[in-house]
Amino acid sequence: xxxxxxxxxxxxxxxxxxxxxxxxxxxxxxxxxxxxxxxxxxxxxxxxxxxxxxxxxxxxxxxxxxxxxxxxxxxxxxxxxxxxxxxxxxxxxxxxxxxxxxxxxxxxxxxxxxxxxxxxxxxxxxxxxxxxxxxxxxxxxxxxxxxxxxxxxxxxxxxxxxxxxxxxxxxxxxxxxxxxxxxxxxxxxxxxxxxxxxx
Amino acid sequence: xxxxxxxxxxxxxxxxxxxxxxxxxxxxxxxxxxxxxxxxxxxxxxxxxxxxxxxxxxxxxxxxxxxxxxxxxxxxxxxxxxxxxxxxxxxxxxxxxxxxxxxxxxxxxxxxxxxxxxxxxxxxxxxxxxxxxxxxxxxxxxxxxxxxxxxxxxxxxxxxxxxxxxxxxxxxxxxxxxxxxxxxxxxxxxxxxxxxxxxxxxxxxxxxxxxxxxxxxxxxxxxxxxxxxxxxxxxxxxxxxxxxxxxxxxxxxxxxx
Numbered sequence: 001x002x003x004x005x006x007x008x009x010x011x012x013x014x015x016x017x018x019x020x021x022x023x024x025x026x027x028x029x030x031x032x033x034x035x036x037x038x039x040x041x042x043x044x045x046x047x048x049x050x051x052x053x054x055x056x057x058x059x060x061x062x063x064x065x066x067x068x069x070x071x072x073x074x075x076x077x078x079x080x081x082x083x084x085x086x087x088x089x090x091x092x093x094x095x096x097x098x099x100x101x102x103x104x105x106x107x108x109x110x111x112x113x114x115x116x117x118x119x120x121x122x123x124x125x126x127x128x129x130x131x132x133x134x135x136x137x138x139x140x141x142x143x144x145x146x147x148x149x150x151x152x153x154x155x156x157x158x159x160x161x162x163x164x165x166x167x168x169x170x171x172x173x174x175x176x177x178x179x180x181x182x183x184x185x186x187x188x189x190x191x192x193x194x195x196x197x198x199x
Numbered sequence: 200x201x202x203x204x205x206x207x208x209x210x211x212x213x214x215x216x217x218x219x220x221x222x223x224x225x226x227x228x229x230x231x232x233x234x235x236x237x238x239x240x241x242x243x244x245x246x247x248x249x250x251x252x253x254x255x256x257x258x259x260x261x262x263x264x265x266x267x268x269x270x271x272x273x274x275x276x277x278x279x280x281x282x283x284x285x286x287x288x289x290x291x292x293x294x295x296x297x298x299x300x301x302x303x304x305x306x307x308x309x310x311x312x313x314x315x316x317x318x319x320x321x322x323x324x325x326x327x328x329x330x331x332x333x334x335x336x337x338x339x340x341x342x343x344x345x346x347x348x349x350x351x352x353x354x355x356x357x358x359x360x361x362x363x364x365x366x367x368x369x370x371x372x373x374x375x376x377x378x379x380x381x382x383x384x385x386x387x388x389x390x391x392x393x394x395x396x397x398x399x400x401x402x403x404x405x406x407x408x409x410x411x412x413x414x415x416x417x418x419x420x421x422x423x424x425x426x427x428x429x430x431x432x433x434x435x436x437x438x439x440x441x442x443x444x445x446x447x448x449x450x451x452x453x454x455x456x
Binding site: 046052074 | 204207238245263291293297315321326
């Protein structure tokens, strides 16, 4: 842009046609335009660029090594430790929660077992009471039954005893009717003794 | 059409007298467009890293996430390639990466690309290999030369292998330099050529053909610009990866080589 007259054709003819010539004849021209026409080979500009780049490189190296890298590492380490701490805390809380849930489950199981035992006891007690009560009732009934049976037996025995007299009377009446004469009590006794002996 | 190589020309902005520095010889202190591009890249990096780290939070904001992404990218790289000692070398690799990345990106947005100057890329290459040599000799002394003698090679092949290893080591700074330089320069030349076609079509220099060439070329420029952003990142990353690999060779010399 600084030199509009030095356009593309001028440089290319110089590069193609004059490239072998200045090396031999014109030392100054060769140094001026460089080899092959590339501006990068104008060596008079190298020293300044290299020296300046080395200075910039040294400053940037010191800044990065002394300032930026430690700062960056500090933040990254801090983050890593924060994350590790949070994870550790979360793990602890989780373990605690697990512990608590286990305890709650154990409590629940114990309560259930206790209530089951309680229910079993209550049922057993109720059954025992019922059995006792029914046993008492049964005993009472059995006693009444036994009493009734003895009464019946007594009544039957007395009835049986009375039946002997009735039979004697009946036998005497039948004998009187049949024979016309009354049988004596001794005869009846003998007769009943015969029957009793036969029986 | 404008000369596509004109963009690589060093222009003096402020001329300063030459000085003679030890080791470098006479140095032209003039401030050129290359100096400006490097300075802008440097300032952008420092501003970015300052913004990212000055008020860094445990829960990062947007900018901090980007910064930590770049940081983590190189940190993982050094850690995975070099291993535990990679932490000590991280600042060097990170400096190389950010400077190259900054210059590459700024080259796509400003008029001048510092990394398309072979003087700049050669400086990076020589710096890297220089550090490799320094670490190699400081850590292993003359054992550094074991680098050229891979273990488990039949002794018959050893002379050939040593020769090849030595040559490949010598070529490392050259390949580092030329890969970055070639990629950046090639991309910018291609961009400029197609942009020149667009300009030629617009001013009617090629007549009705411009109706066809113009839209095609502008599409090409758009696509190439996207590609160049990818290349700009990739070349900086490749440079960082290779730096790590070369440093790993001498840091972990003897085990696993």
